[in-house]
Amino acid sequence: xxxxxxxxxxxxxxxxxxxxxxxxxxxxxxxxxxxxxxxxxxxxxxxxxxxxxxxxxxxxxxxxxxxxxxxxxxxxxxxxxxxxxxxxxxxxxxxxxxxxxxxxxxxxxxxxxxxxxxxxxxxxxxxxxxxxxxxxxxxxxxxxxxxxxxxxxxxxxxxxxxxxxxxxxxxxxxxxxxxxxxxxxxxxxxxxxxxxxxxxxxxxxxxxxxxxxxxxxxxxxxxxxxxxxxxxxxxxxxxxxxxxxxxxxxxxxxxxxxxxxxxxxxxxxxxxxxxxxxxxxxxxxxxxxxxxxxxxxxxxxxxxxxxxxxxxxxxxxxxxxxxxxxxxxxxxxxxxxxxxxxxxxxxxxxxxxxxxxxxxxxxxxxxxxxxxxxxxxxxxxxxxxxxxxxxxx
Numbered sequence: 001x002x003x004x005x006x007x008x009x010x011x012x013x014x015x016x017x018x019x020x021x022x023x024x025x026x027x028x029x030x031x032x033x034x035x036x037x038x039x040x041x042x043x044x045x046x047x048x049x050x051x052x053x054x055x056x057x058x059x060x061x062x063x064x065x066x067x068x069x070x071x072x073x074x075x076x077x078x079x080x081x082x083x084x085x086x087x088x089x090x091x092x093x094x095x096x097x098x099x100x101x102x103x104x105x106x107x108x109x110x111x112x113x114x115x116x117x118x119x120x121x122x123x124x125x126x127x128x129x130x131x132x133x134x135x136x137x138x139x140x141x142x143x144x145x146x147x148x149x150x151x152x153x154x155x156x157x158x159x160x161x162x163x164x165x166x167x168x169x170x171x172x173x174x175x176x177x178x179x180x181x182x183x184x185x186x187x188x189x190x191x192x193x194x195x196x197x198x199x200x201x202x203x204x205x206x207x208x209x210x211x212x213x214x215x216x217x218x219x220x221x222x223x224x225x226x227x228x229x230x231x232x233x234x235x236x237x238x239x240x241x242x243x244x245x246x247x248x249x250x251x252x253x254x255x256x257x258x259x260x261x262x263x264x265x266x267x268x269x270x271x272x273x274x275x276x277x278x279x280x281x282x283x284x285x286x287x288x289x290x291x292x293x294x295x296x297x298x299x300x301x302x303x304x305x306x307x308x309x310x311x312x313x314x315x316x317x318x319x320x321x322x323x324x325x326x327x328x329x330x331x332x333x334x335x336x337x338x339x340x341x342x343x344x345x346x347x348x349x350x351x352x353x354x355x356x357x358x359x360x361x362x363x364x365x366x367x368x369x370x371x372x373x374x375x376x377x378x379x380x381x382x383x384x385x386x387x388x389x390x391x392x393x
Contacts, residue, residue: 009035012380014043015052016372018070019096020202025067044070052379072096078132079374080125080142080181083188083366084117086110086162086214087280090363091124093132094143094371099199100364102131110147111162114169122178129179140378141182143370145191146171147215152232155185161251184374188366189235192325192359193219194226195369200360206319209359210237212306212334213281213326214264220317238263240309258309262302264328270298281327288331296333303334307341314346314354325359 013033017023023032029040047053054073078093081100087110092103108120121144129139148160155172157163172185193209201207207221218235220227227234238259239252248260260266264281271278271287274294278284287295310322322342324335339356346354359365 009033009039009043010380011043011046011050012376014040015047015072015096015379016198016376018053019072020198022202024069024071026070027067029070047379048073050379076136077138077140077375077378079140079371079378080128080132080179081144081367081371081374082121082125082142083145083191083363083370084110084121085147085188089120089124090367091128092364092367092371093128093137093139094368094375095137096372096375100367100371102128103364103367104128105363111164113165114157114171118171118174118178121175125175125179129181139181141184141374142175142179143184143186143191143372143374144171144175145186145188145366145370147188147217149233149236150185150187150190152184152186152190152228155183158232182374182378184370184377186370186373187217187219187232187235189217190219190226190228191369191373192366193221193235193369194373195365195367196323196325196359196361197221197369198372199365199368201321201323204320206317207321207323208235208310208313208317208319209323209325210306210310210338211326212262212264212302212324212328216259216263216306218313221319222317237306237309237313242305242308258305262305267295267298267302271295285327285330288333299328299331300333300337302328303337304341306334307338308345310338311342311345314342314350318350319354321355321357323355323357323359325361325365329358 014029017029017032023029026040026044030037048055051073054071055068078095081092081094083090088105088107090105092100094100110117125142132139146157148163149158151158155170157166157169157171160166172183176183189211192211196209197207205224208218210218216238218237220235239257241256242258249255250257250260264284267284268278276294284295288299324338328334335358342356343351361368
């Protein structure tokens with residue numbers, strides 16, 4: 001399964017609009033897509049013949065013939081989804097409508113290498129697939145979010161920091177072999193952005209969605225679609241240099257990167273340096289909730305640093321919303337500091353109608369994004385998938 005970007009007017013796009021309630025008839029699709037009625041009819045007929053849409057009954061008339069209502073037919077279809085972090089794995093099943101279900105979280109160590117991770121991931125997803133089938137559901141595919149650089153077209157991990165042995169590991173193809181299912185692989189911040197956009201902000205066209213957890217990343221939605229850039233690294237803010245961090249060495253080999261001061265790992269290290277026990281983002285959140293002055297100060301400063309980097313992004317890209325997700329988004333001082341930095345540093349025209357808020361979907365956002373992307377790609381079929389890369393993979 002290659003990386004699929006939902007093309008406007010494609011069969012996958014039509015299915016998504018019906019699934020999320022944006023369109024209930026062919027006339028609605030014509031208005032939403034801005035396409036000719038004949039083109040929309042061809043797409044609808046493809047999906048009806050594939051058994052993915054049904055068309056029956058009658059809706060309310062707007063002055064002409066009462067429209068026939070479109071519904072997602074394959075309600076029993078799901079995609080398995082996995083959202084990986086450096087120290088835990090979250091899994092669940094995602095349908096065309098609704099949220100993630102049968103979700104679970106398991107501790108594991110991604111830095112142990114690709115083979116142990118592949119074993120653990122295959123074991124968990126195999127058990128999840130068996131449970132879905134026992135419940136009468138059809139498993140269409142698998143979506144996986146990985147916390148590092150991903151070549152989504154080839155399905156390989158590319159030079160991740162702090163993860164020896166992972167460079168060019170073909171995780172997508174190896175997992176597909178183990179599960180006997182098509183697999184979609186993408187960066188964890190990208191699937192977070194997809195999930196938050198589709199579930200909580202479907203009407204917006206331009207968003208920046210930040211994942212602030214143990215590490216830092218962001219996904220970009222442009223024109224209503226995920227924007228990966230020329231080689232898939234769009235949205236990587238973690239290694240942007242911040243003046244206040246000039247002497248901090250980063251795992252990428254440079255100094256002064258945002259991640260060295262504003263990530264959960266960096267904040268926890270700074271707290272331990274003060275003899276304050278903190279090993280995880282959960283520990284940081286607990287300290288902030290309990291009013292610990294050092295933790296609150298560090299979290300607030302992290303928000304300012306993230307905001308300083310995002311100010312450049314907002315002025316350049318001019319999004320409708322900046323959404324802060326990941327575990328640290330539950331720390332209000334961080335979100336407030338990001339908001340303050342953006343209002344202070346950005347052009348008034350860029351912030352006059354800008355939404356700046358914490359993510360709404362919580363821990364399920366990554367699962368929703370990965371699962372729905374896998375379902376859309378399965379619906380698109382081989383005729384609309386991206387072409388092979390030069391090496392044929």
